[in-house]
Amino acid sequence: MALSRRRRRRCRALVLGALLSLAGTYLCYSLLLFCCAPEPEPLASGEAAAAAAARAASPRTAARCLPAAAAARKKLLQKWRACPAAASSTATAGNGSSSPPSPPPPPASRSVGTKRLPHALIVGVKKGGTRAVLEFIRGHPAVRALGTEPHFFDRHYERGLEWYRRLMPRTLETQITMEKTPSYFVTREAPRRIFNMSRETKLIVVVRNPVTRAISDYTQTLSKKPDIPTFEGLSFRNRSLGLVDTSWSAIRIGLYALHLESWLQYFPLSQMHFVSGERLITDPAGEMGKIQDFLGIQRLISEKHFYFNKTKGFPCLKKATPGGTLPRCLGKSKGRTHVQIDPEVIEQLQDFYHPYNVKFYETVGQDFRWE
Known part of the structure; x- marks a missing residue:
């Protein structure tokens, strides 16, 4: 009977030690990721304006929305996604840096008519x-x-x-x-x-x-x-x-x-x-x-x-x-x-x-x- 109690105590100790070891490993890995992850690159003025417009239009997704040009530079661990095209183009037009997209040009004159x-x-x-x-x-x-x-x-x-x-x-x-x-x-x-x-x-x-x-x-x-x-x-x-x-x-x-x-x-x-x-x-x-x-x-x-x-x-x-x-x-x-x-x-x-x-x-x- 006494032998059985000692075995149970030993098993509990082994399980507790294993759990503590796993917890320590996870904590160390998390700290490592946090410390080593690079800082987000600063946005150009146009991209910053686009990001702000995207946050205003969609608060729920604003924290992880960037213009496509900026999103392409983000690291995978940051999990940033590109903003919708409409938001980006609207912001660009708003800051006066360029005009809205023009309609596609008409077909070249050589393609008009029949031979x-x-x-x-x-x-x-x-x-x-x-x-x-x-x-x-x-x-x-x-x-x-x-x-x-x-x-x-x-x-x-x-x-x-x-x-x-x-x-x-x-x-x-x-x-x-x-x-x-x-x-x-x-x-x-x-x-x-x-x-x-x-x-x-x-x-x-x-x-x-x-x-x-x-x-x-x-x-x-x-x-x-x-x-x-x-x-x-x-x-x-x-x-x-x-x-x-x-x-x-x-x-x-x-x-x-x-x-x-x-x-x-x-x-x-x-x-x-x-x-x-x-x-x-x-x-x-x-x-x-x-x-x-x-x-x-x-x-x-x-x-x-x-x-x-x-x-x-x-x-x-x-x-x-x-x-x-x-x-x-x-x-x-x-x-x-x-x-x-x-x-x-x-x-x-x-x-x-x-x-x-x-x-x-x-x-x-x-x-x-x-x-």
Whole structure:
């Protein structure tokens, strides 16, 4: 009996000692955490204001609410959480440090509208003034035009209309899609291919005195290939006999009446508009007015939008700016000085082109006065 009481006392002592040991360990661990935990970092003025606003809005959670930027710097043991976004933004607006969040920006202009196949094409002619017409008409809000020459109907037709459509700029339902490739006019397959795309396509042809056009063509080629033969040498198969070499592209392009025959097999003259390259220089507003009428758009490009550049020798657009107007001319390659050609050669070529010019005038019902 006495042995049993002693055992019970011993067991109580062991249990009490174990409990005291555990209590001491927990107390030491708590003291260690309390002493070693880092102090909260001071808040910036904006963050302090946000925290104050959060405490006022929600007293129950205020002690553990910080702006996200400050909460991210807190240690895990402190168990701080980020304030709601609304509280932070309200506080920021309240202290005047920044304006309220602005609405998302509208979609970029390039994503507005739909890419469509062209309604109108500038099909020719090379060195006639096609680039000027394109740049002038692009100033109209009802027109969106491709800036480069895609050469779809003469070089890349096998790629398909879908490939061609994707090249086009985006347009609204009320806008006209256009592109320019001057070589179409002298490409035999181009009229049929364009007709197959849309028989309603409107065609713009910029023509110029074929002799002047040929000299301009040669001048451009000479600037890239200085070693080519002379203009006279390329123009004639036999100059003494007056035999003109129509196999040379610079000469062949000027046979407008012959090229036009291919187009009239597919398109009526009512869907074709012929621009005078000469009048485009002397009266750009007049020629652009006719083009706008042909396209069925309001005459917005007028005389007040042009000025004459004496250095280049042709008109330039005035581009509106917040501070006034700034001139906008074509590139450096435009308006280059032509090479000097023997007047006798020019006269021979004028005689050669004369019957073709007369036929062209009669066909289109317009006298361009190239003689």
